[in-house]
Amino acid sequence: SKDGIGVENPGGNKDKEKIQNNEYLVLDLGGEVASSDLVLTDFKAGEYAGWRAFDASGSQVGSGSIQGEADKIINATIAPGTNYQYLVFERAATNGKDFLIDGISFTRGGTASGTPDRFDYTLTDSDGDSDTATLQINTVNSIPSVDITDHDPAGGGDEVVYEHGLTSIADTTETVSSSLTLTSPDGIASVTIAGQSFTLAQLAALNTSPVSIDTGEGTLTLTGYDTATGELSYSYTLKAAQAHGAGDLLDSIAVQILDANGDTGSGTLNIRIIDDVPVAHDxxxxxxxxxxxxxxxxxxxxxxxxxxxxxxxxxxxxxxxxxxxxxxxxxxxxxxxxxxxxxxxxxxxxxxxxxxxxxxxxxxxxxxxxxxxxxxxxxxxxxxTLYQVGSKTPANMAGLWDKVSLAAFTFGTSYTDASGKLNLAAADGTVDFSSQNGIGVAGTQNGMPAPQQINHDSTTNQSEALVVDFGIEVISAKARVSNIFLDENNGEIGKWEAFGADGTKVGEGIIDINSVAYVSNNVGDASIELLDPSGNTIPFQYLVFTSVAQTTPIPTDSSDYFVRAIDYRPxxxxxxxxxxxxxxxxxxxxxxxxxxxxxPTIDPDPIWTPITVPTTWDDNNVGANYVGGSGDQAAASANNQASTMYGDSDTDVTVTGNDTLFGYNQNDTLYGGGGDDQLNGGAGNDTIYGDSIPA
CATH class of the missing domain: 2.60.40 (Immunoglobulin-like)
Structure with missing residues (x-):
């Protein structure tokens, strides 16, 4: 029957293929089993089937009955508590009913050996006639496996540790913790990791007694095992920096699982060891x-x-x-x-x-x-030492400006913030290296004809800006400019502005016929050196180049030029x-x-001594100079608001007013008065005091 197997009775009733009264179906399982699961069909509620179990010697070891259910298909398990090899099915003595066996599965147990792939069964009818047939069982064997999650797909390892973690206690990157999964449907006989074998009981004991394995490069510590999921937890710690060439290396750890049937599965746990490198700092x-x-x-x-x-x-x-x-x-x-x-x-x-x-x-x-x-x-x-970027003669500019950093600003974008300091974060333009005549800012506006240069827009009176960052403070620079024509609308004009390391503007100048040493009609050098009123050099780190309107501006053109090279002296x-x-x-x-x-030397608690303003000083001569002799004192009174005095030696003092005082070549003491004074020591060992007036 398509619904299952039974006992054929050609002379019987309409249910001649079922197991009927006084008919028996015997199943030989080919070896002892602990239990079996049945599917019975055409078996209603209130109806019963009987079964008896026999061991390999033919002795009965159990019996029972199975009750039908409303849907006429039931699942039943036969597990008498001991192993058996044979099952005999028959109608139950009470409320028995004809039935079919649609399927059977069983679990091997006891001393059974071998993997049966078939069993024989005998059918006997009520007349005593019998026949034997074979049921073929196709058994699929389960192979154990080791499943390792790849947490380093790009690097070629499963987990990653770092040599650098060995350099300090605070850095623990020489250690990684993770897990792998052991899968074995037929049970675990043993697991071998890096050559060390563990039974299932030993794996279970890892939860309270971790085991460490020396892999050579590191220490693999097995920290726990979940018997329900097969998850094996571990940590790996690099023992020492490895002797290898530059680059990373792998510590490959073999993992093998053996199941109860003798089948094996394996995997490799790869720990990538990231090579440590030194880092030099400026x-x-x-x-x-x-x-x-x-x-x-x-x-x-x-x-x-x-x-x-x-x-x-x-x-x-x-x-x-x-x-x-x-x-x-x-x-x-x-x-x-x-x-x-x-x-x-x-x-x-x-x-x-x-x-x-x-x-x-x-x-x-x-x-x-x-x-x-x-x-x-x-x-x-x-x-x-004098450095140079760019080229003073036409050349491919790409790569010639690598010693400095460059930034570009488009028309209308301010390169300074609200306080007037340089604001490189606002740079929104592109430095153009495409011309052999120099570098500029890419793009133009309102039809201005030089999109590669530093352009001025005569319509809006806006300019592009090119910023050169030397990276360090310099004391002088000489910029070679190109395409700044003397005869174009009575002369093109550029501008430079210098900013200190903190972004504060420290100077500016015009690039025109009066400031450029021209070597041709449109190429020349603009020297940039800043001095304070005393002649001291003012350092700067940034130069900003812009264009201003031509001497005789026209709507369709304005000043534009390249910066070809810069010599600078840090x-x-x-x-x-x-x-x-x-x-x-x-x-x-x-x-x-x-x-x-x-x-300057500053005395935090000076001892003041009274002085007398020299009678030779003309209080009413604003801007007058006074030269003190040896041992004299020099002072400016409140009436003189912008005086310059030169002391020789001893004590030189300014009182109120904005004064400038220079010490000469002796050991001078310079006192600032109540105004904004500038005190300059000379060649001697001078002492300078701040904005106070002696008693």
Whole structure:
């Protein structure tokens, strides 16, 4: 029957294919089983079928009955509590009913062996006739598996740890915690991890007694096992920096599972070890300006590796470099102006060890292999090294401006904020490198004819702006400009503005026939150097180039030009150095030595002495000068609001008013009065007091 198997009775009633009264269906399961699940059909509520179970020797080990249900199809389990090999089905003695067996499944148990794929059954009718048939069972074997989640798909590992975590207690990235899943439908006989075997009981014990395994590169700690889900928890800790070339490496850990049938499954847990690298950080040190000082006074020392400023130079900022876990990290080379020297071939050795030395022309740097250095100015006229970006002759500009940073502003966009400071964050233009004549700002407005240059729009009186950031303060610059024509509408005009390191504007100038040293009709050099009223250099870090209206403006054109090259002189010297770890990983940083003016000596609690305003001073002569002799005192009274005085030695004083006082070549004491005074020491050892008036 399509509804199941029974006992065929050709001479029987209409249900001749079912198991009827005095008919028996015997199933040989081919080996002992612990239980079996049946599906019976055509079996209503109140009707019963009987069964008996026999072991391999033929002894009955259990019996029972199965009651039908309303839908005529029921599921039943036969589990007499002991193993059996044979099942005999018959109508129940009470309320028995004909029925069919639609299917059977069973679980092997006891001493049964082998995997039966068939069993025989015998049908016997009421006349005693019997027949035997075979039921083929197709058994699908379950293979165990190891499932490892890939948390590092891009890097080629499953989990990631970092060598850098070995360098400090606070950094724990040398450890990772995760889990994998063991799946075995036929049960677990053993699990082998990195060569160490565990039974199922030992896995379950991990929850209270973790086990650590040395993989060579690290320590794998098994921390727990969930018997319900098969989840095996673990942590992995890198033991030490690895001996390998530059780059990452894998710690591959084999995992194998053996099930109760002898089948195996395997996987590989890959831990990617991220190679640590050293990181060098830029350093800034300062040294006194050379003018007027002996060479022993214009020297500074420090250490680029440790970041220690050994002489505590004002405004210095030395930063400790980050050492690699792949120790040792060594200082391997020093560079200056395109020349690199290596400690494998040092310039010399003295009590400080191997050293490299660069003579810059007026100064020198001596750097040792342990990071210690000495920088000293040897020439009073020393003014720093001249650098150049761009090209003074037509050239491909791309790549020639890499030493500086550039920014561009379109028409109408302000490059300063509400306080007047430079605001690079507002830059919204594109620097144009397409012309061999120089760089400018891409785009134009209202039909102005030079979209590659720094344009002025005669219609709106707006200009594009090009900003050059030298990265460090400089004391002078010379900009070569191009396409700024002398004969176009009576002359094109540009403008530059200089800003200090903090963005404060410190100077400006016009680029025209009066300020440019022309080398042709449209190419010339604009020199940029700023001095305060006393003749001292004012440093700057940024230059902003714009255009202004032509001398004779017209609606369809206005000033426009390129910046072709800039020569600039930083306040000091720029060196670079490279550190390298044991793997060969390296990092390079800069050491900038900046010249500075000496800070004035300030007495926080001066002792004032009475003075008398000299009778030779003309109080009514605004802007007059007074020169004091040796031992004299010089002072400006309240009546003189803009005076300049020159003291020789002893004590020089300004009273109220906005005065300027210069000390000469002796040891002067300069007192500021109640106004906005400017006090300038001379060549002697001068002492300067602030805005107070002596008693």
């Amino acid at each position: 350093d800034l040190d300062t040294v006194l300006d050379a003018y007027g000082y002996a060479s022993s006074q214009v020297v500074t020392t420090g250490n680029v590796l440790t970041g220690i400023d050994s002489d505590s130079s004002p405004d210095a900022n030395l930063v400790s470099d980050t050492m690699s876990a792949d120790s040792p990290t060594s200082l391997t080379s020093v560079s200056y102006q395109g020349t690199t020297k290596y400690f494998t071939s040092p310039d010399g050795t003295d009590a400080g060890g191997n050293y490299i030395q660069f003579d810059t022309g007026g100064s020198f740097l001596k750097m040792y292999e342990d990071g210690n250095y000495t920088f000293q100015i040897t020439d009073e006229a020393y003014g720093g 306040i000091g010297e720029l060196f670079s150095y490279t550190i390298t770890d044991a793997d060969g990983d390296s990092s390079t940083a800069n050491l900038f030595i900046q010249s500075r003016l000496p800070n």
